[in-house]
Structure formats: structure tokens, C-alpha cells
Amino acid sequence: MRVVVGVSGTPHGATALHRAADEARVRGADLWAVLAWKLPGHDPDRRETWRSTAVARLREILDEAFGPAGPGVPLAGLTALGSPGPVLVDVAQAPDDILVVGTGTHRGLRRMLAPSTARYCLTRAACPVLVVPPSPLEAALEAVRRRNARGLPLDARELGAVRP
Structure with a gap:
């Protein structure tokens, strides 16, 4: 069993990450922290540089969230090229997985321009989805x-x- 959580480095992402760690502890599951990233512009020659940057950012996010002690459950980190919603749905495909996503504070124009990752996951995931509101x-x-x-x-x- 896995608890898959999308991480972003934002405060609401940290709230979701901690909730996912709690769920993994309760269920005796592994925690999978997933950071989706995109190539800026159209420079495929720098793809490896951006992937390395994403890996370093994920390590930084996990260190900030849990410190050296870790979350208290087996933890796997994954970076994947793509938009957060499709990446998370692709990773959390097993029926016994649980997908945890945070909700942001999108309002007005920003809500129209930035699609909701939580909504995407709720409508397309093959497993249960836990949507965590901001603190x-x-x-x-x-x-x-x-x-x-x-x-x-x-x-x-x-x-x-x-x-x-």
C-alpha cells in the first residue's frame, strides 16, 4: 500500500505532505512524495539540468518538512516531467493507493488561468483521493x-x- 502525495514547496503543499505522512503512519503504508516539473521554454538540451534541479528541490522540500528524522514511514521521492495532475494520476494507479493533494488559495482570474490539480485528480484517479484544504x-x-x-x-x- 502507498500514500502518494503531490509536493510543490508551497505552504498548502506542506500541509498536504504532513497529512499524507500521517495517513501512511496510520495505514502502515509507504509514503511517495511526487514533484512534477516542466521544461521552461523549448530547450530540450537543458532537460538534464532541469531534472537535476527538480531532484534537488524535492530533497529540499522533504528536508524542510521532516528534518533529518524523516516522516517515520518508508519514504520514496519521485520527480516527473509533466503537469501535476496527470503525473499524480499516473503514479497512483493501484486500487489500494491513496492519493493526497492539497488545495491552493486560487481566486478570481488565477483560478480561471491555473487548472486545479485537486479537481483533475478527483475526476481521473483510479484510487481514493484525499484533498487537504489549506490550514x-x-x-x-x-x-x-x-x-x-x-x-x-x-x-x-x-x-x-x-x-x-
Whole structure:
């Protein structure tokens, strides 16, 4: 049994990664962390350089998430060339796999331009999919960013009301 999780290096990706590690511990499963990457531009000669960069980034993400002790379950890291949704669905093909994806805080124009990886996986995966929402703290930080972008005043007491 495997718990396959998409990683991205974002805060909501870290939330999903930790939830996937919890699921793997509970189920006695292996944890597979998958980082999808794309070639920037049209330079196939640099493909190996970009693949090496993706591998290094995945190691960095896993080190930041779990430290030297690791997640407490067998861990495999995989980088794959492609869009996150198709890559994750391709990796998590066994019926006893569990696919874990995080949801971002896409709003407005960004939601229309950037397709949802979670939605893609939910509609196409051959195994159960666990969609992990952003942590309450992340949602509060996003609200602060929006207020700052609009030049609205911020009341620091509002930040104390957030409970992770």
C-alpha cells in the first residue's frame, strides 16, 4: 500500500505532505512524495539540468518538512516531467493507493488561468483521493496579503483570533 502525495514547496503543499505522512503512519503504508516539473521554454538540451534541479528541490522540500528524522514511514521521492495532475494520476494507479493533494488559495482570474490539480485528480484517479484544504493560518495570511494589496488597514488583534 502507498500514500502518494503531490509536493510543490508551497505552504498548502506542506500541509498536504504532513497529512499524507500521517495517513501512511496510520495505514502502515509507504509514503511517495511526487514533484512534477516542466521544461521552461523549448530547450530540450537543458532537460538534464532541469531534472537535476527538480531532484534537488524535492530533497529540499522533504528536508524542510521532516528534518533529518524523516516522516517515520518508508519514504520514496519521485520527480516527473509533466503537469501535476496527470503525473499524480499516473503514479497512483493501484486500487489500494491513496492519493493526497492539497488545495491552493486560487481566486478570481488565477483560478480561471491555473487548472486545479485537486479537481483533475478527483475526476481521473483510479484510487481514493484525499484533498487537504489549506490550514487556517494559511487562510488568515492570505487574507492579510489581500488587505495589504488593497491598502486596507490591518488590525493586529484579528491575527490573534486565528487558531491553527
